Amino acid sequence: MTFLGLAQILIFFLVLLAITKPLGLYMYRVFQGERTFLDPILRPLERLIYRLGGVREDVEQSWVEYTGSIISFSIFSFLAVYLLQRFQGHLPLNPMHFSTPRAPANATPLTPDLAFNTAVSFLTNTNWQSYSPDTTLGYFVQMVALAVQNFVSAAVGIAVAVALIRGFARRTAKTIGNCWVDVTRYTLYLLLPICVVATLLLVSQGCIQNFRGPVTATTLEGPSQVIEQGPLASQLAIKMLGTNGGGFFNSNSSHPYENPTPLSNMLQMLMLLGIGAGLTYTFGKAVGDTRQGWAVFGAMAVMFFVGVFICYPSEQHGNPMLASMGIERAYTGSQPGGNMEGKETRFGIAQSTLFATVTTDASCGAVNSMHDSYTPLGGLVPMFNIETDEVIFGGVGAGLYSMLIYAVVAVFIGGLMVGRTPEYVGKKIEQKEVKMAIIAVLSTALVILGFTALSSIARFAPNGYWNAPGPAAANLNNNAAHGFSEILYAYSSGAGNNGSAFGGINADTPWYNLTLALDMLVGRFFFIIPALAIAGSLAAKKVTPTTSGTLPTNGSLFVVLLVGTVVIVGALTYFPALSLGPIVEHFQMLNGKLF
Numbered sequence: 321m322t323f324l325g326l327a328q329i330l331i332f333f334l335v336l337l338a339i340t341k342p343l344g345l346y347m348y349r350v351f352q353g354e355r356t357f358l359d360p361i362l363r364p365l366e367r368l369i370y371r372l373g374g375v376r377e378d379v380e381q382s383w384v385e386y387t388g389s390i391i392s393f394s395i396f397s398f399l400a401v402y403l404l405q406r407f408q409g410h411l412p413l414n415p416m417h418f419s420t421p422r423a424p425a426n427a428t429p430l431t432p433d434l435a436f437n438t439a440v441s442f443l444t445n446t447n448w449q450s451y452s453p454d455t456t457l458g459y460f461v462q463m464v465a466l467a468v469q470n471f472v473s474a475a476v477g478i479a480v481a482v483a484l485i486r487g488f489a490r491r492t493a494k495t496i497g498n499c500w501v502d503v504t505r506y507t508l509y510l511l512l513p514i515c516v517v518a519t520l521l522l523v524s525q526g527c528i529q530n531f532r533g534p535v536t537a538t539t540l541e542g543p544s545q546v547i548e549q550g551p552l553a554s555q556l557a558i559k560m561l562g563t564n565g566g567g568f569f570n571s572n573s574s575h576p577y578e579n580p581t582p583l584s585n586m587l588q589m590l591m592l593l594g595i596g597a598g599l600t601y602t603f604g605k606a607v608g609d610t611r612q613g614w615a616v617f618g619a620m621a622v623m624f625f626v627g628v629f630i631c632y633p634s635e636q637h638g639n640p641m642l643a644s645m646g647i648e649r650a651y652t653g654s655q656p657g658g659n660m661e662g663k664e665t666r667f668g669i670a671q672s673t674l675f676a677t678v679t680t681d682a683s684c685g686a687v688n689s690m691h692d693s694y695t696p697l698g699g700l701v702p703m704f705n706i707e708t709d710e711v712i713f714g715g716v717g718a719g720l721y722s723m724l725i726y727a728v729v730a731v732f733i734g735g736l737m738v739g740r741t742p743e744y745v746g747k748k749i750e751q752k753e754v755k756m757a758i759i760a761v762l763s764t765a766l767v768i769l770g771f772t773a774l775s776s777i778a779r780f781a782p783n784g785y786w787n788a789p790g791p792a793a794a795n796l797n798n799n800a801a802h803g804f805s806e807i808l809y810a811y812s813s814g815a816g817n818n819g820s821a822f823g824g825i826n827a828d829t830p831w832y833n834l835t836l837a838l839d840m841l842v843g844r845f846f847f848i849i850p851a852l853a854i855a856g857s858l859a860a861k862k863v864t865p866t867t868s869g870t871l872p873t874n875g876s877l878f879v880v881l882l883v884g885t886v887v888i889v890g891a892l893t894y895f896p897a898l899s900l901g902p903i904v905e906h907f908q909m910l911n912g913k914l915f
Contacts, residue, residue, distance in 0.1 A: 321632055321633055321636050321670075322636070322651050322670070324670070325632065325636070325668070325669065325670030326670075328670050328671060328674065329628055329632070329670065329674050332586065332589060332590070332674060333621070333624075333625075335586075335590060336590060336593055336594065336597055337597075339590070339594055339597075339598070340597045340598050340600070340601055340617065341598075341601050343594055343595070343597075343598035343601075344597075344598035344599060344600065344601025344602045344604075344605065344613070345601065345602075345605065346510075346598075347478075347506075347510060347595070347598055347599060347602045348601075348602045348605045348606060350505055350506065350509045350510060351482045351485075351497075351502065351505070351506075351602070351606075353377075353501075353505070356509060358508075358509055358513060362508045362509060365508065366504060366505065366508055369504050369508075370500075370501075370504070373500060375498070375500045375501065375504075377498060377501045379498060380495035380496070380497055380498050381495055381496070381497065381498055381499060382494060382495055382496070382856060383483070383487075383496050383852045383853060383855055383856025383857075383859075384856070385499075386483055386496055386497065386498075386499045386852055386855075386856075387848075387849055387852045387853075389499035389500060390476055390479075390480070390499055390848065390852075391845075393472075393476070393499075393503075394443055394476075394845075397443050397469060397472065397473070398439050398440065398443045399439075400465065401438070401439040401442055401443065401465045401466070401469055402435055402436060402439035404460075404461050404464060404465040405430055405435040405438060405439065405457070405461055405465065406430070406432070406435055408430065408457065408458050408460070408461045411458065411460045411461065412460055413458055413459040413460040413463075413531060414458030414459065414460060414461075415458070415459070415531075415532070415533035415534075416455075416458065416533065416534065418430070418455075418456060418457060418458050419458075424455070426455050427455050427456065428451045428452060428455050428456040428828070430451075430456060430457075433830045433833040433834055434450060434451060434828060434833055436833065436834070436837055437450055437832075437833035437834070437836060437837045438450070438451070440837040440840050440841060441566075441819065441836075441837070441840060442465070442466055442469040442470070442473065442564070442566065443469065443473060443844075444473065444817050444840045444841060444843070444844035444845075445473040445474060445476075445477055445562070445563065445564060445683060445715060445716075445718070445817050445844070446565075446683070446685070446813075446814060446817040446818065446819045446840045446843075446844070447470075447559070447564045447565045447566030447684075447685050447819040448685065448813065448814055448819040448821070448827075448836060448840065449566055449567065449685075449819070450827040450828040450832065450833055450836070451828055452570040453566070453567055453568055453569060453570060454548040454550075454568070454569050454570060455570075459531060459550050459551055462550065462551070462555060462568065463551060463554075463555070466555070466566060467554065467555045467558060470555070470558040470559055470562045470564040470566070471507055471511055471512070471558055471562065472503065472507065473562070473564070474511060474558070474561070474562030474563065474564065474715075474716045474717075475502075475503045475504075475506045475507045475511060476503060476717075476848075477715055477716050477717030477718045477721075478502070478506045478510070478595070478599075478716050478717035479497075479499055479502035479503050479506060479717065480717055480718075480721050480848050480851055480852060481599055481717035481718070481720040481721045482497065482502055482506075482602075482717070483496040483497050483499075483502070483851075483852055483855045484496075484720075484721045484724055484851050484852070484854065484855040485602065485603050485606045485607070485720075486606070486855065486859060487747075487854060487855030487856065487857070487858035487859040488603075488606070488607050488724075488744070488745050488746075488747060488858055489606040489607050489608070490858075490859040491861070491862055491863055492860060492861070492862055493859040493860065494859070494860065495859070496852070496855045496856055496859050510595070511558065511561060511562060514557075514561055514591075515554070515557040515558050515561055516557075518557040518560075518561065518587065518591060519553045519554045519556075519557045521584075521587060522553045522556055522557060522584055522587070523553045525580045525581045525583055525584040525587075526576070526577075526580030526581065526584070527552055527553040527556060527577060527578065527580060527584065528549060528550070528552050528553065528577050529551055529552060529553040529554060530549055530550065530551065531549075531550070531551060532549040532550075533549065534546050534547060534548050534549060535547050535549060548569065550568060552568045552569075552577055552578065555568055556568065556578055556588075557591070559684075559686060560588045560591040560592055560684070560686060561591045561592075561594070561595065561716075562716055563592055563595075563596070563682040563683050563684040563714075563715040563716050563718075564684065564685075564819075565679065565683075565684035565685030565686040565818070565819045565820065566685065566819065567686065572685075572686050572687050572688070573585075573588060573675070573686045573687060573688040574664045574687065574688045574689060574690075579664075579688055582666070582667065582671070585667055585671060585675065585688065588675075588686070589674065589675060589678045589679075592678050592679060592681075592682045592684050592686070593678060593681065593682055593713045595716045595717075596620075596682060596713035596714050596715065596716060596719040596720065597617060597620070597713050599716075599717065599719070599720040600613045600614070600616045600617040600620070600720065601613045601614070601617070603616065603720060603724075604616075607745045607746075609745070609874055611874035611875070612745055612873060612874045614874075615873060615874050615875065615878050615879055615882075616720070616723055616724075616727070616882075618876075618879045619723070619879045619882040619883050619886075620681075620711070620712050620713050620714075620719070620723065622879065622883050623681075623708070623711075623712045623883060623886065623887075624677065624681055624712050624713065627677045627681065627701045627704075627705055627712065628673065628674055628677040628701075630697060630698075630700075630701050631673040631676060631677055631694075631697075631698050631701040631702070632669065632670060632673040632674070634659075634694075634695045634696075634697040634698035634701075635658050635659045635663075635669050635672070635673050635694060635695060635698045636651065636657065636658040636659075636669050636670075637649070637658060637659075637695075638657065638658040638659040638695070639659055639695060639909060640909065640910065641909060641912050644912070656668055656669055659693075659694070659695050659698070661693040662689050662690035662691075662692065662693025662694065663689045663693075664688050664689055667688060667689075671688070672688060672689035673689075673698065675687065675688045675689065676689060676691060676694070676698075676701070676702050677701060677702065677705065679702075679818075679820060680701075680702035680703075680705035680706050680818060680820060681705050681710070681712035681713050681714070682710065682713055682714060682715055682719065683710045683714060683715030683718050683719070683816060683817045683818050683819075684715065684818065684819065684820075685813065685818050685819025685820040685821070686820075687820050690823055691809070691820060691821070691822055691823075692806065692821075692822040692823040692824045695906075695909070696801075696802075696805075696902040696903070696905040696906035696909060697902065697906050699805065699809075699822070699902055700898060700901075700902035700903070700906075702809075702820065703805070703808065703809050703812055703898070703901075703902065704890065704894070704898070706809075706812045706813055706816035706818045707768070707812050707816065707890050707893070707894045708886050708887075708890045709722045709725075709726070709760075709761065709764060709816065709847070710722055710816050710817065710818065711723040711726055711886055715817060718817065718847070721847070721848075721851040722760075722847060722851075723882075723886075724851075725756075725757045725760050725761070725847070725850065725851060725854070726757075726761075726882065726885055726886050726889075727744055727873070727882055728744065728749055728753050728754065728757040728854065729754070729757050729758070729761065729885055729889070730878070730881050730882045730884075730885040731743065731744045731749050731871060731873065732749055732754050732757075733881070733885060734871045734881060735749070735871070738869065738871065740869055742871070743864050743870055743871070744873055745873065746863040746864055746865075746866070747858045747861050747863065747864065748861060748864055752853070752854075752857050753854050753857055753858065756850035756851075756853045756854050756857075757850065757854070759846065759850050760846060760847045760850040760851070761889060763842055763843075763846035763847075764815040764816070764842065764843050764846070764847070765893045765894070766842075767811065767814075767815050767838065767839045767842045767843065768808070768811045768812050768815045768839070768894075769893075769894075769897060771811045771835050771836075771838075771839055772804075772807050772808045772811050772897065774835075775807045775811075775831070775832070775835070776804060776807055778831070797824055797825040797826065798824045798825075800905075801900065801901055801902070801904045801905040801908065802824070802901075802905055803824070804900050804901045805822060805901035805902050805905065806821075806822040806824050806825040807825065808897055808898075808901050809821065809822040810822070810825055810827060810832070810836065811835075811836070811839050814836045814839035814840045814843060815839050815840070815842060815843035816843060817840060817843050817844055
């Protein structure tokens with residue numbers, strides 16, 4: 321590691337820490353319905369939305385009604401995105417004529433299974449892309465289907481987190497808020513204003529925002545190159561802030577139009593973790609003890625630093641097999657050393673590994689380097705980050721409610737150790753809450769490991785169908801341990817609603833499109849529904865007075881317990897699979913037998 325690299329990581333974290341309290345306090349005021357400085361502009365629009373939607377903002381919902389609202393809204397969102405994709409050949413703002421007879425030769429066919437996968441992907445805030453965006457979707461679909469879904473799927477995640485916060489904060493209440501009001505307020509007062517400012521900043525750095533068709537440029541070597549255009553900056557802002565991650569271009573945040581400068585790189589990483597970090601303070605403020613929120617933040621921060629300081633040294637050390645070839649691997653000041661394969665040379669190893677850690681701490685698939693080209697341990701970090709159920713700051717809302725579910729498990733374990741009913745922020749954690757938490761944790765492991773196992777043993781025909789008749793088996797990923805890692809990462813990314821990938825896998829096949837869609841649905845809704853059930857159960861309870869036997873949950877002891885719970889659950893669940901992938905690949909590399 322280099323001093324400059326360490327300084328970049330530290331500066332990023334200090335800026336993130338500095339914005340946590342003010343952003344968290346603002347979000348608390350928004351979800352409480354208090355007046356903000358944006359009310360004169362946005363309050364009339366908010367009232368109009370309620371009037372058009374038939375929503376009474378003074379009427380709250382039980383957890384069952386809240387869940388029903390989210391599911392019905394999700395079904396509508398899925399159908400809208402799917403149909404817009406299927407009919408894009410008849411829609412405006414499609415200068416490349418995708419899904420028409422005039423489509424370019426390199427265009428990706430938008431098949432029913434691919435459209436299904438994409439609709440589920442953006443519904444669940446995953447934004448997994450089995451296609452190259454710049455050769456598949458026109459501007460109208462990108463804006464009206466995908467960008468809109470980026471806003472509302474992120475708002476749904478925040479709404480669920482807020483509902484769970486109310487469950488901890490309220491006493492003997494039968495309701496946990498109004499889903500429609502929560503989604504509307506967080507879209508209008510949080511996501512939209514920040515994205516407007518961020519879009520202008522990104523444009524100032526060199527991100528494009530236009531409706532032109534592709535332009536042809538002549539390179540320095542002489543051949544011509546087609547350069548895609550489009551309304552990028554506005555979609556880039558919400559893809560980062562909403563931790564969606566779906567790129568406008570196939571190379572995502574390594575493309576100079578999507579990430580032109582070091583400043584835009586820093587801004588994007590702060591947008592990725594800002595809301596997730598701020599919600600920890602919102603939680604502490606709501607339950608009447610901000611130390612509770614800082615304890616959750618502390619647990620997230622510990623796991624963040626462990627991840628980045630495994631990934632960064634692994635990439636800076638590079639592949640020892642190169643030393644036998646006489647290749648310099650150390651940083652010398654004039655050259656970066658380490659493993660630069662798949663890295664963006666403008667940002668280097670430190671900024672690449674920091675971005676990889678941040679984007680997989682959050683439920684965001686945006687990347688500025690290719691994870692498939694990382695060293696085995698370097699690639700293990702983003703994979704394991706996702707497999708912790710994205711609790712390390714996590715996606716907008718999803719990170720907090722996932723971490724609070726793990727907190728329920730942690731205090732349950734603590735209660736077993738001291739022999740009394742566990743409590744968390746004054747609420748007794750009983751059988752129902754623990755069952756719901758276990759369902760959430762185990763459901764993601766079931767689909768990740770189950771689909772990985774099936775995909776590892778399947779023989780694919782050349783048309784991509786599993787065990788379908790064909791002249792020969794198709795190879796959809798690399799061989800040996802690394803190929804297994806590509807499959808494991810794909811299903812981890814789907815269930816974790818992340819969306820990044822080890823790029824060596826060809827996922828645009830009927831098998832992967834359909835199984836990854838199911839993987840994403842389970843990862844999203846088998847966390848949301850248990851979280852809301854816990855919220856409803858806790859809201860109905862009285863606050864239990866603190867006694868000498870109460871486990872303190874606002875200090876360093878609880879931080880250690882919470883981190884230990886997340887790591888142990890993740891290690892026990894995924895260690896056998898990781899041993900077959902990145903761990904065995906690491907030892908192969910050390911023995912000079914990497915293949």
